[in-house]
Amino acid sequence: MLPREHIATAQIPGGDVLELVSHGRDFIIMLGRNELMSSRMQFSEEQLAELTLDLLGRDDARLLIGGYGMGFTLRAALARLGEGGQAVVAEIVPDIIDWARGPMAQLTGTCLEDPRLTLEIGDVAAIMDDAADWTTPRYDAILLDVDNGPDGIVRAENQRLYSFAGLRAARAALNPGGVLAIWSAAPDPRFTRRLEKAGFAVEERQVRARPNNKGPRHVIWFARPA
Numbered sequence: 001m002l003p004r005e006h007i008a009t010a011q012i013p014g015g016d017v018l019e020l021v022s023h024g025r026d027f028i029i030m031l032g033r034n035e036l037m038s039s040r041m042q043f044s045e046e047q048l049a050e051l052t053l054d055l056l057g058r059d060d061a062r063l064l065i066g067g068y069g070m071g072f073t074l075r076a077a078l079a080r081l082g083e084g085g086q087a088v089v090a091e092i093v094p095d096i097i098d099w100a101r102g103p104m105a106q107l108t109g110t111c112l113e114d115p116r117l118t119l120e121i122g123d124v125a126a127i128m129d130d131a132a133d134w135t136t137p138r139y140d141a142i143l144l145d146v147d148n149g150p151d152g153i154v155r156a157e158n159q160r161l162y163s164f165a166g167l168r169a170a171r172a173a174l175n176p177g178g179v180l181a182i183w184s185a186a187p188d189p190r191f192t193r194r195l196e197k198a199g200f201a202v203e204e205r206q207v208r209a210r211p212n213n214k215g216p217r218h219v220i221w222f223a224r225p226a
Contacts, residue, residue, distance in 0.1 A: 004028070007103050010095030015155030020099050027070065027104055029096075031154060037069050039107060041209035044218040045072035045145060045183065051205065052141045052181045053080045055222060060084035061140040064131070064173070066124035066161075068096055070104065073143060075111045087117050088139075090124035092146075092155075097121070125161055125169070132172035141179040142170050149184035149219075150191040162191060167198035171225050180223040187219050201226040 007020040007027075019030040028038045037045070053061065059082035065073055068091040077087050091097055097119065100108040112119065120127060124146060130136045147154050150162035160166045162182075170180050180200065184191075187204070195202045200223035209215030 008095065008099060010093050010099075012093055012155050014157055018093065018096070020103065022103075027107065029070070034148065036148060036154070037072075039070060039104075041215050042070070042072040043211045043215075044207040044209050044220070045069065046076035047207045048143050048145060048181055048183050048220055049073045049076035050080060051207075051220065052143055052179050052222065053077065055179050055224075056140055056177075058140075062086045062137065062175075063088065064124065064127060064139045064142045065089045066142070066144040067091060067146040068100065068119075069145060071100060071108055071111055073145060074117070075109070077143075078111055078114055078116060081116060083116070085116055087114075088120060088127070089117065090120045090122055090127050092121070092123050094121050123157070125157070125166060128166075128169050128173040132169045138173055138175045139178060140175050141181060142173060143181045143183075145183040149186055150182065150188055150194075162194070164194065164198055167195060167200070171199055174225060176225075178224065180221075182221045182223070184219040184221070185216070192221065195221060195223045199226055200224060 002024045004021045004023050007022055010018045021028050026039045029036045063077055068089050074089055131138045147158055192202055203222045205220050206217045207220055209218055
């Protein structure tokens with residue numbers, strides 16, 4: 001069995017420490033003993049973007065992506081967006097972008113230099129608040145993959161994203177007909193009900209972690225203002 005090799009660590013603002021490790025040709029970002037993401041299993045993160053764009057039915061959408069991670073959602077979005085599309089990525093840990101441009105550069109490709117991309121080093125909740133207050137333009141879709149589900153495991157402040165206040169802010173930051181899409185490692189019926197109580201019509205889909213219909217089943221909520 002190949003050993004895992006430590007590459008780097010990063011401090012989460014107001015939170016714990018992330019670790020980037022390699023395992024053969026693959027990369028894994030760890031939070032303690034939890035695998036937050038891995039280059040072995042990327043299909044559901046890609047589906048977060050592709051299924052959202054399917055629902056929007058347009059290639060000129062303005063997207064807000066919460067969490068760069070390993071860039072799977074961003075690259076899937078850029079592959080579908082036309083010249084008029086825009087992707088704003090909010091990443092609160094600057095080191096993750098350094099890793100993307102450094103040890104994971106081959107995985108990253110040229111997506112961080114794409115002219116349709118705006119990279120914001122900061123809290124996605126603050127960016128949603130700005131859009132909700134009309135400080136910046138609103139979004140056709142907000143895609144969140146900043147924790148392993150609707151719990152603030154990466155940093156306590158993330159819990160607000162999944163609260164009624166956070167969901168109302170997301171709703172206010174969407175253009176008419178917009179979509180709030182949230183990735184999770186597992187189902188959470190209570191969160192589904194919270195989305196509905198916050199004024200969303202909700203569709204919950206299970207997506208395999210790998211495109212060959214193997215690997216764990218992940219969950220994506222697609223919520224549209226009712």
